[in-house]
Amino acid sequence: MKTMWQKKIKFLFTNRRWGDFACNFTAVILGIMLTFMGNAWIKERNTQRDVQNTLQLVKSELQTNRNTILYGKQRIEAEIHASQFLLKNKDHLSSVSKDSLNYYSNLPFQTSFITFTTNALELMKNSLLFPQIKDKKLGLSIIQAYASIKVADILYTNYQNLKKEKNEQLDKNPKIAQLFTQKLSYDLLWNYLLTTNEGYNLLVQIPNIVTPEAFDSLLDEIDATIQSIEEYK
Template sequence: MKNELKQIMLQSTFKRRMGDFICNFTAVVLGIILTFAGSDWIEARKTDNEVKKALFLVKNEMLINREYIKDMMVDEVFQQRGALYLLQYKDSLSKASPDSLEKYCNFDLAPQGFLYTNDAMEMFKTSSLMPAIKDKELTTQIIKTYKDMNAAFVTFDDFTDTKIEYIRRLTEQAEALDFFDKNGSYSPAELWNILFRFPGGVQALRIIADMHNHPEQIYGRYLKQIDETVAAIDEIYK
């Protein structure tokens, strides 16, 4: 009888100790899990904030490029209109408006100061944060937008380089140089009366007028792409 009671007491003590051990073990395991879960959440939160900051810089860089692309569009449209206006009156410059000739006659031979920038994007790519963007379609969209922005600058550079080359050839004609040497000042009509004497005069203006058909549409597509990508970044990372 005593042995049976002793056995029961020992079993009861063992069960209590076992129960305490299981409870303590469970508490320890849950604590470890919660610690790792909390650590993962904190790390994910930190990464998300870093991505948000990086995308803020990328977005601002896109907007800077957007302003340049808009200015390039305005500049090319203006020069195209000027070339078309001069061609319209190439045989009768005396009938052209003096104000319009003054406005359109000068084609700047200095390269424009439009510089494509992608520093923020390059830093973002090398920081290993890009894979952490929530929406993978946004990643693709950003990459495409930078590719299109670069294409916009290449488009304008091609236009500018071609224009400069043709106008330089024209103004370096012997008769044109002689005119510049003898005349310290001259009206736009006098200048183009000289330049239209050469086949290159009409050719240069046609190149400027026809190189890009509807530049508003060409550059407008690039501007639209930037606007859509900026809106997508704002939507996902408010």
């Protein structure tokens, strides 16, 4: 007894030409291949679309972090300038510009920490899109940019912590602590503080903790990465 498959083969050879069968078979194979290739193309296109969208989030986050680093750099510059101004004019504070004295006098006492974010980078990693970046140099550049952000965070945090320690030494001196409770003019306040080791050391140390220029190469690294993201296709 012949099987159903054998009957179909016999039917093809007895009722159709071999050429027709070959053409039909080829058409089926081509159809399967085109479908597979089409699905692969659509999948790749969708993946790259997701990569592009996530890269835009990374770009936005890098820009935000860049602005934060720039703020930190400018903050340090202002505090260094304040310390240098007070030291330079320590012998004649009563005769300097009142506006300048009012602006600079509080900066050495202030502590201001900053926060950086890595949410977009984590999203790209967790969604497994990071390996799908076609330009491997861009992937490396992104990693380096976030490493630069980490370095900036460490530099700025260490600076503020060391300055905070110097201010705590001021507070531990009972005479200085009592002085802060009085409503003295800034020239009188600093005239006294500069006669103390704690006050003088605070102003001397601030310019020597970190140089603002240390942030420049970090900003350049981030700028280069942002540009590479903009050029990615």
